[in-house]
Each structure stands twice: as C-alpha cells, then as structure tokens.
Amino acid sequence: MAHDVVADPETDPTATYAVDPALVRRLARRVVSAPRAEHHVSHTPLTGAPLASLPVSTREDVAVAVDSARAAQRAWARTPMELRERIFLRYHDLVLERQVELLDIVQLESGKTRRQAFEEVADVAIVARHYARAAAAYLRPRRRAGLFPVLTQSTVHHHPRGVVGIVSPWNYPLSLAITDAIPALMAGNAVVLRPDLQASLTALQAVQLLTEAGLPESVLQVVLGDGPTVGQAVVDLSDYVCYTGSTDTGRRVAGSVAGRLVGYSLELGGKNSMYVADDADLGKAVEGAVRACFSSAGQLCISIERLLVHGAVADEFTRRFVAAVGQMSLGRELAYGTDMGSLVSAQQLERVSAHVEDARAKGARVLTGGRARPDVGPYFYEPTVLDGVTAAMALRDEETFGPVVAIYRVHSDEEAIRFANDTDYGLNAAVYTRDVGRGRRIATAIHAGTVNVNEGYAAAWGSVASPMGGMKQSGVGRRHGSEGILKYTESQNVTAQYLLPIAPVAGMGEETYARVMTAALRVLKAVGRA
The missing domain is CATH 3.40.605.10 (Aldehyde Dehydrogenase; Chain A, domain 1)
Incomplete structure (x- = not known):
C-alpha cells in the first residue's frame, strides 16, 4: 500500500533543512x-x-x-x-x-x-x-524510628x-x-x-x-x-x-x-509488547498501536514491537490496523501534519531492512510496508506490519528499533503474559481492555518497568512522579519520581542517643544487661514496633 508523502523534496521549495550558522557558532x-x-x-x-x-x-x-x-x-x-x-x-x-x-x-x-x-x-x-x-x-531530612523510642532519634539526610x-x-x-x-x-x-x-x-x-x-x-x-x-x-x-x-x-x-x-x-533496550484483549475497544486499540509502534519511526526504547492480539478479535483488529498503517503519511517537513519521519542513519536503515528481509525469507508475511523510500529521503522506511514471525527470525527477539511490528495471536490473558515475558528485556508494555481492573491485573504480571493500560507508552512516561526504568536486560535504576x-x-544516617548509652550502665553486669535488653526487645515486638 502506498504511503502519502508530505514535503516532497521535488515540489516543496519552502522547506529548509539548515541551522543558522550564527547559532551554531x-x-x-x-x-x-x-x-x-x-x-x-x-x-x-x-x-x-x-x-x-x-x-x-x-x-x-x-x-x-x-x-x-x-x-x-x-x-x-x-x-x-x-x-x-x-x-x-x-x-x-x-x-x-x-x-x-x-x-x-x-x-x-x-x-x-x-x-x-x-x-x-x-x-x-x-x-x-x-x-x-x-x-x-x-x-x-526525614526522621526514622530509632533503636529505642524517644531515647534514640534517627534522621536520614541526602547529600x-x-x-x-x-x-x-x-x-x-x-x-x-x-x-x-x-x-x-x-x-x-x-x-x-x-x-x-x-x-x-x-x-x-x-x-x-x-x-x-x-x-x-x-x-x-x-x-x-x-x-x-x-x-x-x-x-x-x-x-x-x-x-x-x-x-x-x-x-x-x-x-x-x-x-x-x-x-x-x-x-x-527493549522488546516491548502490547496485548489487545478480547474485550478491547478496537478503534482505540488501533489508534494507540499506531502511535506506540511508529512514533519517532520506532526509534524509541519504549516503542511497541510485538502486538499480541486475542484470537477472538485478531482478524478484525489486524484488518483495521493494517489499513490505518497503510494510510500513514511520510515526510520531512518542519511543520505539523506528517505521521512518520525518517530513520536516523544508514546503520539504522540497514538494521531495519535486515530484520524485515530475514523474516520475509523465512516465511513471514509483510501485510503493509516493508520497503525503503529513498524518494522521500535517504533513510526513510515505510511503517511495516508482519504476520507469521517465528523464533527462527531475528525480528521475534532482537530489538529492531525501527518502524516494524509483528502481530501474534494469543488465546488467553495467561498466554499473552507468557509471551510478553518471553524476552530478555523488560522495559515497557501495554494492555488494551475495557475492564481497567483486568488490565491492571495483567499489567502487574508482566515483567516490565512500566506498563500502560489503554495507552501505548505516553501515560507511564508522562507520569513523572512515578518511576520509569527497565527490568532484566533493560537496565538498572530508575528515572522520574523520588x-x-x-x-x-548519598543517604546519610545521623542518629543521636539521649540519656542512656547502648551499653550496661551504673555498674550493671553484662548478663543483667542482656536480660534487660531481651525484655525490652520482647516489649517492642509486642507493641508492634517495626
């Protein structure tokens, strides 16, 4: 299916592709x-x-x-x-x-x-x-419970x-x-x-x-x-x-x-999955999948590269999704109105092309896209949807980092969870369902640092009071939030002890001190002290 071209290089004399030299200096x-x-x-x-x-x-x-x-x-x-x-x-x-x-x-x-x-x-x-x-x-600085109530006062500082x-x-x-x-x-x-x-x-x-x-x-x-x-x-x-x-x-x-x-x-890196459940609003799921798969030409660490679609809606979702992808416009205009831009380099174009051609040669079907577009620009590649991708193909498990997504049919929430988790990566995932409670339950079973319900990536990414990062081979640590x-x-514990030392006092023998401490520890447990 042909993709419309915005700002065709042969017909758009208004488009400029340079930076003011004075600004560069x-x-x-x-x-x-x-x-x-x-x-x-x-x-x-x-x-x-x-x-x-x-x-x-x-x-x-x-x-x-x-x-x-x-x-x-x-x-x-x-x-x-x-x-x-x-x-x-x-x-x-x-x-x-x-x-x-x-x-x-x-x-x-x-x-x-x-x-x-x-x-x-x-x-x-x-x-x-x-x-x-x-x-x-x-x-x-935050006060924390000390060893003994009142007598031990602990404060945590951050330097x-x-x-x-x-x-x-x-x-x-x-x-x-x-x-x-x-x-x-x-x-x-x-x-x-x-x-x-x-x-x-x-x-x-x-x-x-x-x-x-x-x-x-x-x-x-x-x-x-x-x-x-x-x-x-x-x-x-x-x-x-x-x-x-x-x-x-x-x-x-x-x-x-x-x-x-x-x-x-x-x-x-990531090899992120979106699950479209049997009760999903297919219109919203298709729209969300287009954004999640092809924003920044798929050059987004939290981009969706696997679409897991429940068998009950797979045919209808695929028909609508492929039609929507086929209507996306490509272009290089420095203005709003284009659906997808370019890959960043010859290296990225080569990687994307290699993944698609490997899958095609081993039996996968290209439902739309699947070709470079040098008529638009040197590194443009059409948004691409594949079916029939198997474990024998690099596309299934390796991060493509381009405008390519594969559709896989599943027949239960449990199968979708297993497939989403069947990867060395764990960065982002998405679930589309009309039942948000069901979506949350599925989300918590997926081993990914962020999981969106009824959105592809932007909801979790934009909620900056909450952490964002990867599990497994997708990273260490988090950005956003606390x-x-x-x-x-560097956290620092500054603790002041009042009145009594943490040691025997006033001639108290060591055995007596141990008995007193034992009784105190039992009391603290009995009163619910953490």
Missing part, C-alpha cells in the same frame, strides 16, 4: 574543547545534507570539564533550594516559549516529525516543573554525589540530554553531559536555555565526541554515571564503574 562555544580542536560535521537524516560543524573534545578536555564542574558544585550545593526552584520554573517557561527553534533542531537532528518532536518539548517542561516543585520534599556524568543517545536528543540532568542539578550536583554527536545541537541549545534561566554555566559542562573515547572518559571520571543506550554498551559501562565502586543507572532524584544522592 554560539552553541559551539559551550563545548569544552581545545582552541584548535578537530571538528565533526553532522548531517540531517531528512536529506543527508551537512547540518553543523562542532568541535570535538578529547579525554583531556573531559578531565578539564569534570574538574571545573567539581569546583562549581561546591557553591551550587550551598545554593538555597528556593533559588534552584525558580531557575527550573523559568526553564519550564523558556522551553515552551522557545519551542519553535527547539522543534526545528530536534527534527533536523533526529528526522522525526514535528508532533513527535513536541513530545520532547512537553517532556522537558513536565520534568522541570515536577522537580522544581517536588525536589525539596524528596530531599528533606549530592558531586559530579554526575550523563551519556545520552541520539533518538530523543532533547529529552534524554536534559531530563536526567534536571534532577541531578536540583539535588545539588554538577553535571558533565556527553550527548551523542548526532544530537549535539539540540543538547547545546537546551543547555543554553538553562543558562538563560539562571543556571551558573560552570555547573553544567558539555563535551562532545565518540563513545569509546569521550563517553568512556565521562564514565571513568564522574562520581555517578547515568547512561541511556544499548544493552551491550550498558554492560560495558557497568563493568567500567564497578572497579571504582561508583553508582550508576542504565536505561537500555527514585529519579535520590539516586543522585
């Missing part, structure tokens, strides 16, 4: 690099044309950035929480006010549509507002770790560069950020807006370069590491920090 000054540093030229996936030339940092530059951040962190940690709150509330407003320039850069670097780029703008604003309003409560190193990927160049930095900064840390080279302009513009909101420049340092050199230096030199990317690289990050006994969090800020702190 201003942003380049934010990169920690040597005066005569090598430069990297990025290209927009929308056309393949050069986008920006930016300086590349060295390992020595990363050391300079970390030292500078560490010096600035001491003053920043003493900054009153009220001032930090005001900075990030101003940032919330700036991101919304300046969204047009942000949307342009996000699209140019990632190839996604404007609507899907707006998800990132909204996400950053939501996270900034949440932590500006909630950080003080998450971080405040910043120091310099947080963030290594962010290309697929969500705004969200993933800055939303992990926000809670780290609100907790009193400094940050050294290494965005992917393909996402550098977006990250630098986001950091520039933070400076305009009032954040001291030295508190958030940006370094640019490849993963093995610059990314590794950030991992090696930071006091805490936050990494988002592939599972294979995540394992190497964990191994690197283990020897230094440094804390880390990892959000890694866990998303407390991970950037």
Whole structure:
C-alpha cells in the first residue's frame, strides 16, 4: 500500500533543512574543547545534507570539564533550594516559549516529525516543573524510628554525589540530554553531559536555555565526541554515571564503574509488547498501536514491537490496523501534519531492512510496508506490519528499533503474559481492555518497568512522579519520581542517643544487661514496633 508523502523534496521549495550558522557558532562555544580542536560535521537524516560543524573534545578536555564542574558544585550545593526552584520554573517557561527553534533542531537532528518532536518539548517542561516543585520534599531530612523510642532519634539526610556524568543517545536528543540532568542539578550536583554527536545541537541549545534561566554555566559542562573515547572518559571520571543506550554498551559501562565502586543507572533496550484483549475497544486499540509502534519511526526504547492480539478479535483488529498503517503519511517537513519521519542513519536503515528481509525469507508475511523510500529521503522506511514471525527470525527477539511490528495471536490473558515475558528485556508494555481492573491485573504480571493500560507508552512516561526504568536486560535504576532524584544522592544516617548509652550502665553486669535488653526487645515486638 502506498504511503502519502508530505514535503516532497521535488515540489516543496519552502522547506529548509539548515541551522543558522550564527547559532551554531554560539552553541559551539559551550563545548569544552581545545582552541584548535578537530571538528565533526553532522548531517540531517531528512536529506543527508551537512547540518553543523562542532568541535570535538578529547579525554583531556573531559578531565578539564569534570574538574571545573567539581569546583562549581561546591557553591551550587550551598545554593538555597528556593533559588534552584525558580531557575527550573523559568526553564519550564523558556522551553515552551522557545519551542519553535527547539522543534526545528530536534527534527533536523533526529528526522522525526514535528508532533513527535513536541513530545520532547512537553517532556522537558513536565520534568522541570515536577522537580522544581517536588525536589525539596524528596530531599528533606526525614526522621526514622530509632533503636529505642524517644531515647534514640534517627534522621536520614541526602547529600549530592558531586559530579554526575550523563551519556545520552541520539533518538530523543532533547529529552534524554536534559531530563536526567534536571534532577541531578536540583539535588545539588554538577553535571558533565556527553550527548551523542548526532544530537549535539539540540543538547547545546537546551543547555543554553538553562543558562538563560539562571543556571551558573560552570555547573553544567558539555563535551562532545565518540563513545569509546569521550563517553568512556565521562564514565571513568564522574562520581555517578547515568547512561541511556544499548544493552551491550550498558554492560560495558557497568563493568567500567564497578572497579571504582561508583553508582550508576542504565536505561537500555527493549522488546516491548502490547496485548489487545478480547474485550478491547478496537478503534482505540488501533489508534494507540499506531502511535506506540511508529512514533519517532520506532526509534524509541519504549516503542511497541510485538502486538499480541486475542484470537477472538485478531482478524478484525489486524484488518483495521493494517489499513490505518497503510494510510500513514511520510515526510520531512518542519511543520505539523506528517505521521512518520525518517530513520536516523544508514546503520539504522540497514538494521531495519535486515530484520524485515530475514523474516520475509523465512516465511513471514509483510501485510503493509516493508520497503525503503529513498524518494522521500535517504533513510526513510515505510511503517511495516508482519504476520507469521517465528523464533527462527531475528525480528521475534532482537530489538529492531525501527518502524516494524509483528502481530501474534494469543488465546488467553495467561498466554499473552507468557509471551510478553518471553524476552530478555523488560522495559515497557501495554494492555488494551475495557475492564481497567483486568488490565491492571495483567499489567502487574508482566515483567516490565512500566506498563500502560489503554495507552501505548505516553501515560507511564508522562507520569513523572512515578518511576520509569527497565527490568532484566533493560537496565538498572530508575528515572522520574523520588527514585529519579535520590539516586543522585548519598543517604546519610545521623542518629543521636539521649540519656542512656547502648551499653550496661551504673555498674550493671553484662548478663543483667542482656536480660534487660531481651525484655525490652520482647516489649517492642509486642507493641508492634517495626
């Protein structure tokens, strides 16, 4: 089935695919690099044309950035929480006010549509507002039960770790560069950020807006370069590491920090399932599945790649879903109105094509899509739906990270749960059913860090007061909520003992002390003391 093309490159003279050179020069000054540093030229996936030339940092530059951040962190940690709150509330407003320039850069670097780029703008604003309003409560000292009531008074404090190193990927160049930095900064840390080279302009513009909101420049340092050199230096030199990317690289990050006994969090890959139950509203399920499978051309760690459809509704759902996917428009316009954009690179296009061709060669049926679209742009690939995928095909178990989904028929909730859990990953899942209670019961049986009921991914992702992260091979730790800020702190137990020591007193013998303590412990248990 043919897909409509928006902003056809042959007929759309109004579309522009460049960034103001003056803006690039201003942003380049934010990169920690040597005066005569090598430069990297990025290209927009929308056309393949050069986008920006930016300086590349060295390992020595990363050391300079970390030292500078560490010096600035001491003053920043003493900054009153009220001032930090005001900075990030101003940032919330700036991101919304300046969204047009942000949307342009996000699209140019990632190839996604404007609507899907707006998800990132909204996400950053939501996270900034949440932590500006909630950080003080998450971080405040808390009284805990002491050994003995009244006599032992215990308080838990949360101290910043120091310099947080963030290594962010290309697929969500705004969200993933800055939303992990926000809670780290609100907790009193400094940050050294290494965005992917393909996402550098977006990250630098986001950091520039933070400076305009009032954040001291030295508190958030940006370094640019490849993963093995610059990314590794950030991992090696930071006091805490936050990494988002592939599972294979995540394992190497964990191994690197283990020897230094440094804390880390990892959000890694996924092979996420959506279950359409026999009582689902099929109209809503089809609409939700289109969004969940093809947002950002499937280049989303929480994207749905497996559709598990109850046999009672499988034929009707498949008919409606394939028709909806076949009507999706492809395009590269820097404006609203396109359903799906481009893959980010030749490497991603090759991976997607290889998965589809492997499945096709081994007997799977392509119900719609299944081909590249170089007539639209160099890395465009049609949204694709397959049936008959088996365990012999790479597509069943390997993360595709592209606009490809396979439909599988199941015949009970239990079978759907087993299939959803039959993967090394555990990042996201979804359940569609008219019975929300049933959906919640199914959700809790799925081994995934987030599960949405009657939504594909955005409900859990956008509920930033609750944690988000992966089980199994999908990661370690969480972002969002209290866990998303407390991970950037060292907890400290300060306990004061009053009147009596935890020891024999006034000539009391050790045996007598043991009898008194035994009686006290029995009393504490009898009165329900935790």
